[in-house]
Amino acid sequence: MSQYGFYFDKEKCVGCRACEVACQIWNESVQTVKWRNVAMAVEGTYPQIVSVNVSLACMHCGDAPCKKACPRSAITKDEETGRVTVNQELCVGCMLCLWACPFGAPQMGIHGRMEKCTFCEDRPMGLKRACEEICPTQAIVSGEIEMLANFSKHNVGNRLMHDENPGVILGHEGD
Amino acid sequence: MSQTNTREIINDIRGTKAVPGVCIVCPWHCPTEVFVRDDKVVWVRGNENAPNATTRCVKGVSSIHLSRDPDRLLHPMKKDKNGNFKAISWDDAFSYIAEKLQEIKEKHGPEAVAYLWHLDSNEMFSQQLFSQLYGTPNWSGHGAACDQSRRLAGIITYGHPLPTKDYENSRFIMLWGEDPLGPNQSLHENRELVEALKRNAKLVVVDPYRSRTAEKAHVWLPINPGTDGALALAMAYRIVESGKYDADFCENYIYGFEVFAEHLRSNGYTPQWAEGITGIKAETIIELADEFAETKPAIMDGLKGIVNYSNGFQSLRAIFTLNAITANIDGPGCLILKEAGPLAPPLLIPEEDVAIPERPIISAEMGYPLAPDIPSQLFPKAVLEGDPYPLKALFFHIVNPAMSDPNTALFKKMMAALDLSVTIDVYMSETAQLSDIVLPEASMFERAEVRESLWSGPQVIMAQPAIACLGDSKPLYEIMKGLAEKMGYGKYFEWNTWQDWAKVATANLPVSFEELKEKGVWHGELRYHKYLEEGFMTSTGRIEIYSEVLPEYGYDPMPTFDESGRAKPDQEYPFQLINGKLQYHCGTHTQNNPYLMAIEGENWAQLSTQDARRLGIEDGDRIELTSPVGRVEISVRIVEGLKDGIVRVVHGHGFGRTMGSIARGKGTHVNPIFDSQVNHICGGIGYNECKVSVRKVG
Numbered sequence: 001m002s003q004y005g006f007y008f009d010k011e012k013c014v015g016c017r018a019c020e021v022a023c024q025i026w027n028e029s030v031q032t033v034k035w036r037n038v039a040m041a042v043e044g045t046y047p048q049i050v051s052v053n054v055s056l057a058c059m060h061c062g063d064a065p066c067k068k069a070c071p072r073s074a075i076t077k078d079e080e081t082g083r084v085t086v087n088q089e090l091c092v093g094c095m096l097c098l099w100a101c102p103f104g105a106p107q108m109g110i111h112g113r114m115e116k117c118t119f120c121e122d123r124p125m126g127l128k129r130a131c132e133e134i135c136p137t138q139a140i141v142s143g144e145i146e147m148l149a150n151f152s153k154h155n156v157g158n159r160l161m162h163d164e165n166p167g168v169i170l171g172h173e174g175d
Numbered sequence: 176m177s178q179t180n181t182r183e184i185i186n187d188i189r190g191t192k193a194v195p196g197v198c199i200v201c202p203w204h205c206p207t208e209v210f211v212r213d214d215k216v217v218w219v220r221g222n223e224n225a226p227n228a229t230t231r232c233v234k235g236v237s238s239i240h241l242s243r244d245p246d247r248l249l250h251p252m253k254k255d256k257n258g259n260f261k262a263i264s265w266d267d268a269f270s271y272i273a274e275k276l277q278e279i280k281e282k283h284g285p286e287a288v289a290y291l292w293h294l295d296s297n298e299m300f301s302q303q304l305f306s307q308l309y310g311t312p313n314w315s316g317h318g319a320a321c322d323q324s325r326r327l328a329g330i331i332t333y334g335h336p337l338p339t340k341d342y343e344n345s346r347f348i349m350l351w352g353e354d355p356l357g358p359n360q361s362l363h364e365n366r367e368l369v370e371a372l373k374r375n376a377k378l379v380v381v382d383p384y385r386s387r388t389a390e391k392a393h394v395w396l397p398i399n400p401g402t403d404g405a406l407a408l409a410m411a412y413r414i415v416e417s418g419k420y421d422a423d424f425c426e427n428y429i430y431g432f433e434v435f436a437e438h439l440r441s442n443g444y445t446p447q448w449a450e451g452i453t454g455i456k457a458e459t460i461i462e463l464a465d466e467f468a469e470t471k472p473a474i475m476d477g478l479k480g481i482v483n484y485s486n487g488f489q490s491l492r493a494i495f496t497l498n499a500i501t502a503n504i505d506g507p508g509c510l511i512l513k514e515a516g517p518l519a520p521p522l523l524i525p526e527e528d529v530a531i532p533e534r535p536i537i538s539a540e541m542g543y544p545l546a547p548d549i550p551s552q553l554f555p556k557a558v559l560e561g562d563p564y565p566l567k568a569l570f571f572h573i574v575n576p577a578m579s580d581p582n583t584a585l586f587k588k589m590m591a592a593l594d595l596s597v598t599i600d601v602y603m604s605e606t607a608q609l610s611d612i613v614l615p616e617a618s619m620f621e622r623a624e625v626r627e628s629l630w631s632g633p634q635v636i637m638a639q640p641a642i643a644c645l646g647d648s649k650p651l652y653e654i655m656k657g658l659a660e661k662m663g664y665g666k667y668f669e670w671n672t673w674q675d676w677a678k679v680a681t682a683n684l685p686v687s688f689e690e691l692k693e694k695g696v697w698h699g700e701l702r703y704h705k706y707l708e709e710g711f712m713t714s715t716g717r718i719e720i721y722s723e724v725l726p727e728y729g730y731d732p733m734p735t736f737d738e739s740g741r742a743k744p745d746q747e748y749p750f751q752l753i754n755g756k757l758q759y760h761c762g763t764h765t766q767n768n769p770y771l772m773a774i775e776g777e778n779w780a781q782l783s784t785q786d787a788r789r790l791g792i793e794d795g796d797r798i799e800l801t802s803p804v805g806r807v808e809i810s811v812r813i814v815e816g817l818k819d820g821i822v823r824v825v826h827g828h829g830f831g832r833t834m835g836s837i838a839r840g841k842g843t844h845v846n847p848i849f850d851s852q853v854n855h856i857c858g859g860i861g862y863n864e865c866k867v868s869v870r871k872v873g
Contacts, residue, residue: 011369011372011373011391012370012373014357014365014369014387014391015387016233016356016359017759017774018230018233018235018236020233020774021233021236021237022231022236024770025218025219025236025770031770031773042816044815045784046397046783046784046815046817046818047385047395047397049816051390122188122189124184124188127181127184127185128181133229133230134221134229134230134236136230136231136232136359136362136365136366137356137365137366137369138230138366155373158373158374159373159374159375162373
């Protein structure tokens, strides 16, 4: 079994919400429901202000709290990919998944039934997800968790390589 | 994570056919792929053969609605005696227009007709018909409302109208009144910008508003509105005085460096002088000037926040000069003097048949001989007062000056006085409603376009029709062909399908028509430092800090700082009004899009926290903005990232119109408070030359 997931780079995200719309269009979800959401937080006072944009969808958690919370066993975790999906036929819209999810991913859709990111179910693994395909700055990256962890390390390493006054010196072996 | 040719995978999943296209929502024209099933667009994304790859901005991905919007124009229409639109046939529409045009030509000459357009390369057909055959000199883009100052500053300084950016290799990037990451620009440039920041390139943003790009900047300089020129000149002063300029480059490739150095000294353009004007500390100016001069390669550029001021042209000249004296031009990591691909005109009109206009373009007689596009805000003067000469007919193609130009009341008066007014558009725009004839154009999903892209090297896009035209709508090239036939110029438009003319247009490209059609883009080699062999396209072949052209027309040959045209706040109107664009909308034609309207359904005026508190205004309150020429009521958004004493508005909303069921009644049309200001030299619209008072309503 493998676990697929998303890597998100807040430094690259410009808060444009193209991922939200891409998700809606590809997955033909109704417009009042957003499987992917961009949140923006601003702090500080003029002119010292900091802000951050975060694009969030279902994390397809390894140990999904929504799955445990669902009294109808409507939520399953795919053995092969780690996708967390909901069977809407079984869902009764009790919203316990919504209470359990730390990220607010479950959305109440048509007929009050839960729906959320399916990790673009019909896209074969290896192809970018719809949000990722569209993201202008490529702040969203999908893939196997191990690969994403490496990708993240590589990014940090790259940063140090270009830092003229690094606070850390990386040791290395050999030449 | 690299992916190549994923088009077929998507076609397999969705049972679609992918058709290369181009996005014309904004002027950056990113190449696209349109996935179609049963004549319906089901998915859109960027063209993976192009530098933007599969990415789209939020407006681009939302544009899919345009292919299925029931509110679109579907039939040609003509106003009856009571002012109501009635559907007519294309044949009747063409006959009526051709007849009127003949009458006007006989009575007033062809120059009494002006054709205003926006950003579509199919405009070459209207150019041939109106300019080359009918013979009016007044065929013009709508740049007066846009980048006019930058274009002219580029032409005068570098001999190039549209320098692009090589962020990828840049180490110091300073953007003035430019927000690429917000309202968006070329997608590949934006991606390269954030990637450059990852590699520790430094980003400085000069803007009184903390824009999306300013959010990512290492240094945000909230400057006093309209004083960018002073800051740029003070930086130049420091670089020249400290000897940090590139002496070799200045000697060999710049015209007028020595006189410019003297000009800086004699005018006293010192950092201390600029501090008092810009509100930016002299020590900060010195520090930034030093860092910029010492960090190579670097980019200095500016856009909307500069061009909307009366002195925008000279400010941009000063900004462009900074690139020049540090040798940051046309190299990796610099502004690039973009090369175009070898596109040919789709049809050639024999030289002896090309009409030679008897009168010059109207902007020259309006007093703006160097304006790249006609200052369209002066059309009412020409129509209503015959100044400088009478205009009797106006054509508007995908431009909507009733919404985008200042002084809406005057515009309406002008429209009523015309002998003929024709709007070619996808929607029943505000301008269309004021016209006699409205012609429905096919959307970008339904027509072909062959054009140069805005990539830094030569790149040609070949967009193709993905679905059938909605209703009776037609692509512009077919509209021009139909009209040409009625006007007696049919023999010049002898092609049957778009492929016929596209083959002619792309004949010189080193790629087969079939391959271009398949990929949708072709790109050549991105060459750097072209000036080493070819020089610059200015009159002296060098970068002209001292312009040989400007003094011929009585303008200052060197970048200066001039506040004489500024509308400065006073006791009666204590706030400076500045303009911005929304990240989620473009101009006046995305307000009927349900995806975008769900994100941002109205426009608003922004006030700083301090100012709002002082005036007892809370977020979401309604306020009245009053300028010397008009007043509007609008909702308030209070923001931390805005300098005090400023009201920032975004335009484009506020349609009371029949354009679309989603757009109707949402937001506020702010343009009635703008005066018809004309920017010095370039003729652009001075939207930001506006002072207002603020009053809470209710």
